Amino acid sequence: MVIDGNCVRETHDLKEEPLVLKNIIVSKGLKQLIIPIREIFYFFHENKNVFAVTSDNEVYFCELGLSVIEKEMCSGFFRINRQIIINHRAIKSFSYIENNKIALNVWYGEGRNMIVGKNKVASFKKWIMFDCSCASAEPIEMPQQQVRNTLLRKVHST
Template identity: 35%
Template sequence: MTMTILLVEKEESNARLITKIIADHYPLATIECLKTNQAVKMWLNTAVLPDLVLCEVELQDGLIFEVFQEFNPVFPVIFMSAYDKYWSQSMVFNGIDYLRKPIGEEEVNRVLDKYESLNVHFLKRFSAENNSKNTKNVFHKDRLIAKKGTNYYVVLTSEIAFIYTEARMVFLIDRKGERYTVERSLSELEIELPSREFFRVNRKFIVHINAILSFKPSFKGKIALELLHLAKAEVSISQENAAQFKKWIEE
């Protein structure tokens, strides 16, 4: 399953920046870019509802609120504006955040992290409720289908070292150092892999506990990991996730 993300932005430079950040964050996502209220209306009338919308409030043909009054959004929305005055109104239309322009890469990454945290939270709640009715955990996989070249392989989760994204692709590295591609997003894999063995250390890496060779404090409260087959590279855990990581690794 892939995501559909709608970006509504009238400024070409902003659209290019945000599109690149979204693509890095969600390599498998389909990103639709629109510039006007009329285009948004037509899209919502004919397309599948998006998983997430990032939209400028003030467009060339009016405020985005005019569209959302007609099409009450049932999807999360991140609003963007050069002014504070639209903040309270945006929260009425499923707003999960409000970005003040000019917008930088750090802010876009922050709101995408927020969306992902909310998404994972509700998926885990659903998983927990489902598992309470069925003793067999349908989400936690013990194997994945991975691809190398034109061939597909079954990889046991116990043989995975880590999974990461790069250049809009999702790669799996096994304990032998073999690299495969996986046709799933990290958000989906985070839910489906056994949480006692795997940890989402940042937006680009999910690691198996047995692949962690060592870790140490790093800049601004972060934690730097040394991983199997990445001995000379450090994968960092944010300050926000550091406490959760320490609790997980001691369980």
């Protein structure tokens, strides 16, 4: 087991791909909700809080910080700047602007800083063309070993 800030992660002796977040717990008022990751268009940081915007334009409070989300998220998400982590499904189009930056046209992104900084442009273009795979509309199937390990953790934690 590894303790990393506020996160506790299981480690495995077997060489396998790390577990990827499938759902995230968010808040709306007093309710705690479980939202599938594939429904989140982007996360943004504002006034020392992190929020998630979903594909139906709902905004939820998220207790996790952007750095934790960035580490645990699948390749379908990309941190475009210090304030925003975006799902490739949220991007309608993009255009080049001054100083070799990219401005994103994003679903429900009005009023947000949807700018990819010039130091991230090359990795953004590579990501959008090759790497953004797991946040598709269809859920990803977990390999059998991951399913087994997840179930074992649930059994041992109760």
